[in-house]
Amino acid sequence: MNLPAPPFDFQACLAACAQRDRRALQALYDHEGARLLGVARRIARDHATAEDILHDAFIRIWTGAASFDPARGSARGWVYSITRHLALNFVRDTRRETPLDEHEVTAVASLFAGFDEPGLWTGSARINRCVEQLQPAPQRCILHAYVDGCSHAEIAALLGAPLGTVKAWIKRSLQALRECMA
Incomplete structure (x- = not known):
């Protein structure tokens, strides 16, 4: 009988990174790197740029791990916030404007993935349902x-x-x- 793997402990991983444990950073990269790359790619709209953003995010995670405060949110949320903010800064700095199309409605799923509340996120269908309930103008704003x-x-x-x-x-x-997500 195979027991499920224990959930990844983001907070312990950040604490280890703050102590300069390179294995912890590698474990974080192995566990979340692909998903973080996806977040950066959706925002930056370019794979090579997203890889650069992910690299910068892991440098910032490594150098700033000691500043993580669990009283302000989850460790997983902190990691995703760093990546998301770096990607948003890239978009703002390059002043790219991209048209909004129908497929981007589903892209918001990973950005609202309940990172601040473990167990809240159960799949993209849930956030899509919630986003679709918004009126058209507020939905476009989000x-x-x-x-x-x-x-x-x-x-x-x-x-x-x-x-x-x-x-x-x-x-x-x-x-x-x-x-809606609660």
Whole structure:
């Protein structure tokens, strides 16, 4: 009888990285590297750039592991946030604009993957159902923000909507997604 493998302990792994245990960094890379690359690739839209972002993310994880504070969120969420923010910064820095198409609705799944609450995420169908419940304009705001990496001002310009309205749509939509995912 094969027992399931114990869940990966992200917090212990970060603690070991903070102590300069290279095996911990390798274990983190082996366990999450492919998924983190997927997040970076979806945002950057280029495989080679995504690989560079992933490399930079692991350097930042290694050098910043001691700054991880479990009181502020999960270790897994922290790792994904670093990767996501580096990818978003790349997109913002290069000022790429990409059109939103129907397939990107599903891309948001990995970005809202419940990283801050272990066990919350059960598959992309769940987040897709929640995103589809949003009204069209707020849904586009969420997708532009989390898939395209646009700022609130950029979204307002893309949608031709007032900045305050865009901010309110995003805030209410995120709350609705949290409630839907709970």
